Amino acid sequence: MRVLIVEDETSSYENLKEILYEINPEIEIVGNTESVIQTVTWLRLNPAPDLIFMDIHLSDDSAFAIFDKINVETPIVFTTAYDQYAIDAFKVNSIDYLLKPIKVSDVKHAIEKFNRFNYTDITHYLSQLMQLAPSSRRKGKLLIPYKDSLIPINLCDISFFYTSDKSTFVYLNDGTKYPYSKTLDQIMTSLDAENFFRANKQFIIRRESVVNITIWFDSRLLVTVATEVPERIYISKNKAAEFKAWLTAGY
Secondary structure, three states: OEEEEEOOOHHHHHHHHHHHHHHOOOOEEEEEEOOHHHHHHHHHHOOOOOEEEEEOEOOOOEHHHHHHOOOOOOOEEEEEOOHHHHHHHHHOOOOEEEEOOOOHHHHHHHHHHHHHOOHHHHHHHHHHHHHHOOOOOOOOEEEEEEOOEEEEEEHHHEEEEEEEOOEEEEEEOOOOEEEEOOOHHHHHHOOOOOOEEEOOOOEEEEHHHEEEEEEOOOOOEEEEEOOOOOOOEEEOHHHHHHHHHHHHOOO
């Protein structure tokens, strides 16, 4: 069995890999992707695996955004630390749904369930799977509560989102900033991952706001945007290749 693991946490990936090998040493893990853009690229360039273990919450967006970019032709076992996603996952008759921390018995049950699927079951499952694709695309505006008003802001007018000390702000291209009550994780799920990138724990940046990239001494990238920033924006060495692919090519 050829397995792709879509997981952006190293410890969770290693744990799942060990469990799979414990269940069946002949399982071949053909890849590990950490984001929507990496997963879409991998699926386009490689033969389809037999089964995918997919974390729903990825570094750049919800995994459901994958289905808006590509037809997935492989059954999926969803994994997540957030049980509020269970309803969405079960809606498409997923092979199984595993809540972290993942146990050997859970993975064994999921594989046994997959092995019971016949051709008709898989065909029906795959047709339902694509219903998870966001049908209306991402919204074009945000409504920002400010004092006693709601301010509509076009996404194209946003330079970046920034969080510090549990406070989040929206910075516009003209330098204006507004407080925003959502976390970056929550914000990222409502944005188009083709145009917005989760740079690090502090920043989400918009593609068109990037004006310069400097290669730092430790292989990090220092990103300059058109708007003044409260602190420097660094892309880690591990995310540098993903960032450059996102910036230059999109999907």
